[in-house]
Amino acid sequence: xxxxxxxxxxxxxxxxxxxxxxxxxxxxxxxxxxxxxxxxxxxxxxxxxxxxxxxxxxxxxxxxxxxxxxxxxxxxxxxxxxxxxxxxxxxxxxxxxxxxxxxxxxxxxxxx
Amino acid sequence: xxxxxxxxxxxxxxxxxxxxxxxxxxxxxxxxxxxxxxxxxxxxxxxxxxxxxxxxxxxxxxxxxxxxxxxxxxxxxxxxxxxxxxxxxxxxxxxxxxxxxxxxxxxxxxxx
Numbered sequence: 553x554x555x556x557x558x559x560x561x562x563x564x565x566x567x568x569x570x571x572x573x574x575x576x577x578x579x580x581x582x583x584x585x586x587x588x589x590x591x592x593x594x595x596x597x598x599x600x601x602x603x604x605x606x607x608x609x610x611x612x613x614x615x616x617x618x619x620x621x622x623x624x625x626x627x628x629x630x631x632x633x634x635x636x637x638x639x640x641x642x643x644x645x646x647x648x649x650x651x652x653x654x655x656x657x658x659x660x661x662x663x664x
Numbered sequence: 665x666x667x668x669x670x671x672x673x674x675x676x677x678x679x680x681x682x683x684x685x686x687x688x689x690x691x692x693x694x695x696x697x698x699x700x701x702x703x704x705x706x707x708x709x710x711x712x713x714x715x716x717x718x719x720x721x722x723x724x725x726x727x728x729x730x731x732x733x734x735x736x737x738x739x740x741x742x743x744x745x746x747x748x749x750x751x752x753x754x755x756x757x758x759x760x761x762x763x764x765x766x767x768x769x770x771x772x773x774x775x776x
Binding site: 596600 | 695697709753759765766770
């Protein structure tokens with residue numbers, strides 16, 4: 553079993569829809585990252601969370617440490633949001649080991 | 665600079681040849697990471713550095729892979745005697761201590 557599980561694997565939405573992508577992890581973590589990878593391959597960091605909720609524009613990320621679960625929400629989705637969204641965690645291995653363990657990603661397609 | 669710069673963008677090597685990839689982290693970032701992405705969405709951690717010191721090399725296939733981050737030089741990842749299975753995108757990333765991680769555009773290695 554992977555340490556980081558994402559769902560769904562694929563998601564197709566109509567422009568304007570509210571989107572939720574889920575991430576569950578099975579280990580202790582010090583932080584969780586949401587990343588966006590566009591078809592060209594570049595990776596952008598959207599959020600880094602260790603507790604609570606963060607918002608940036610139409611994107612909202614939440615984390616529940618007790619339940620080992622995080623969600624990424626996109627409000628009023630747009631075709632330019634089409635990308636792979638990846639959940640990645642920094643394991644709580646002590647010290648300053650900031651390497652990431654990745655989920656397999658969610659491919660989001662937003663149709664006009 | 666304000667971006668992680670990776671070169672080359674694309675590299676084709678015959679099986680058994682050497683491949684060398686370079687990464688210039690963002691100035692002021694003391695942590696550098698190398699990740700290998702195969703099959704589109706499977707990321708594997710290779711190695712991390714804290715300044716010029718190897719911090720965690722648990723992901724490195726040590727027989728053929730080596731990496732360095734020397735002062736005043738780009739970091740490098742070298743693969744001796746490449747194999748077909750080394751075909752992947754190699755991402756370099758950098759961060760300040762425990763903060764947001766910034767990824768380069770990746771180097772696409774094809775071994776034929």
